[in-house]
Amino acid sequence: MSEESAGLLSHRKAEHVKVVLGQNVEGRYRYWEDIQLVHNALPEVDFSEVDPSVVLLGKPLKAPIIITGMTGGYPGAVTINSNLARAAADVGVAMGVGSERAAILKGQYPESYSCVAGFAVPLKFANIGAPQIIPQAPGDRVVGLDDARRAMELIGADALAVHLNFLQEMVQPEGDRRARGCLDQIAALAHELPVLAKETGAGLSRSVGERLRAAGVKVFDVSGTGGTSFAAVEHHRAEAQGALREARVGKIFWDWGIPSPVAVRELVPLGLPVVASGGVRSGLDVARALALGATAAGTAGGVLRAAATSYESTRAELEQIVHELRVAMFLTGSRTVADLRRARYVVTGETRQWLAPTP
Numbered sequence: 001m002s003e004e005s006a007g008l009l010s011h012r013k014a015e016h017v018k019v020v021l022g023q024n025v026e027g028r029y030r031y032w033e034d035i036q037l038v039h040n041a042l043p044e045v046d047f048s049e050v051d052p053s054v055v056l057l058g059k060p061l062k063a064p065i066i067i068t069g070m071t072g073g074y075p076g077a078v079t080i081n082s083n084l085a086r087a088a089a090d091v092g093v094a095m096g097v098g099s100e101r102a103a104i105l106k107g108q109y110p111e112s113y114s115c116v117a118g119f120a121v122p123l124k125f126a127n128i129g130a131p132q133i134i135p136q137a138p139g140d141r142v143v144g145l146d147d148a149r150r151a152m153e154l155i156g157a158d159a160l161a162v163h164l165n166f167l168q169e170m171v172q173p174e175g176d177r178r179a180r181g182c183l184d185q186i187a188a189l190a191h192e193l194p195v196l197a198k199e200t201g202a203g204l205s206r207s208v209g210e211r212l213r214a215a216g217v218k219v220f221d222v223s224g225t226g227g228t229s230f231a232a233v234e235h236h237r238a239e240a241q242g243a244l245r246e247a248r249v250g251k252i253f254w255d256w257g258i259p260s261p262v263a264v265r266e267l268v269p270l271g272l273p274v275v276a277s278g279g280v281r282s283g284l285d286v287a288r289a290l291a292l293g294a295t296a297a298g299t300a301g302g303v304l305r306a307a308a309t310s311y312e313s314t315r316a317e318l319e320q321i322v323h324e325l326r327v328a329m330f331l332t333g334s335r336t337v338a339d340l341r342r343a344r345y346v347v348t349g350e351t352r353q354w355l356a357p358t359p
């Protein structure tokens, strides 16, 4: 990794949470609202029978929901990750932690990650960034296979999430801008470990999915445009630092990327499980994602405020999302997630234009 002081890394992870909680960082357009499930006035199923459970990577989840990786690496992250893990365990959903490079390469605040290890979360994802698996400068220490294994052990993970975040790196004044060689390194990791490849809010396309599948990745998390915009997050940070070029790039590229529902439609035909994330804010959004063929839906920005508040708020938010998903299942006559994946839907608005064949 490029020479960064331990303090800078830790400070940055703390700032991300602060900026997301305190500033406008949402994408301009709610793509999920363009997916309209068709109402079924004769569901022929009782609400009490509706069962949203799924199996992902061999692990049973009570509901098809993942809290996608956000944080760790600074003292305040202990509370957030503990609240998330306790609530995920109690509700029966999956979770990931944020990038573990601080703990793995710098030995920083490992307890802000390992605090999740004691909770019986049914499926846990460790997390590293693609820019850190290749050298950013000559002589850099990169995250290799042993480091990735340690990242998994630290939290008791079932799989490793590798995040692709080059939009964010371009807006970060101190961003890592080398990208050559990531795919080969992902393949090397995926040869030994179960790997989920994720974006961080700019989406995965079919051709990227094809290359990742050939590299041996087991699950995709699309993390598309329409939710938390990392161009926006880094715009605010760059502005505060007086980095005018990056601040302006962040504003211009605020909504850059592939809308989440479009990315789901692009990746489902590739045959691997797809996690739909980026702008998922309700159980209805989860239902929309499953109707498009996703196996589960992920949210980060949707639960951060609750996680920064308390375990009780986090659990209540997750239970509310599961309840809304079950309502959508009932009203489409779907007893199971497999039924919901066959539910009828109509695509409207900008998302319809994205999905229309280019003339």
Ligand SMILES: Cc1cc2nc3c(=O)[nH]c(=O)nc-3n(C[C@H](O)[C@H](O)[C@H](O)COP(=O)(O)O)c2cc1C
Pocket (backbone or CB within 6 Å): 016, 017, 020, 068, 069, 070, 071, 097, 098, 099, 127, 161, 162, 163, 198, 199, 200, 201, 223, 224, 226, 227, 228, 277, 278, 279, 280, 298, 299, 300, 301, 302, 304
């Ligand atoms: C405060 C914050 C920090 C994040 N840090 C990471 C990270 O370290 N690693 C990662 O893979 N994704 C990270 N993400 C991205 C999320 O996992 C997710 O892909 C993205 O926020 C889009 O989902 P959303 O619209 O539900 O927030 C972070 C998101 C937030 C809100």
